[in-house]
Amino acid sequence: MPSANLTMIAPLEHCRSCGRPIVWARTPNRKAMPLDPEPTPRGNLVVSLTSEVLHAAMVSGPDRDGLRAAHKPLYLSHFTTCPHADTWRTKR
Structure with missing residues (x-):
């Protein structure tokens, strides 16, 4: 997967x-979400700048698989990788 560090644009x-x-x-849904800035093969988030x-x-599914096959960078929510994520989650 090509390097596309998000710190270059955010x-x-x-x-x-x-x-x-x-x-x-x-x-x-216009909610703020923290992302890990490096793309990862495990990623499930596509990003855009508007x-x-x-x-x-x-x-x-197929959308994710197609982006991976096209070598498009995919990212993870930091909630996935942070060892303290449960501290920050909002109750529904």
Whole structure:
């Protein structure tokens, strides 16, 4: 998968729990979501930049497989990799 570090297009911050680098994106529901800035073969989020706002949308199944086959970078929510993610999750 090609390198497409998101810190080139979005401000880098650090997770307040684990200290790892993150960038913020907006979901289709306009919620803020922290992302790991490096693409990963395990990724399930496609990102785009619109009007200087980073957007992230989940992809799965054939859509995800097609993007992977095309060597498009996919990312993970930092909630997936942060050892302290449960501390930050909102109750539904």
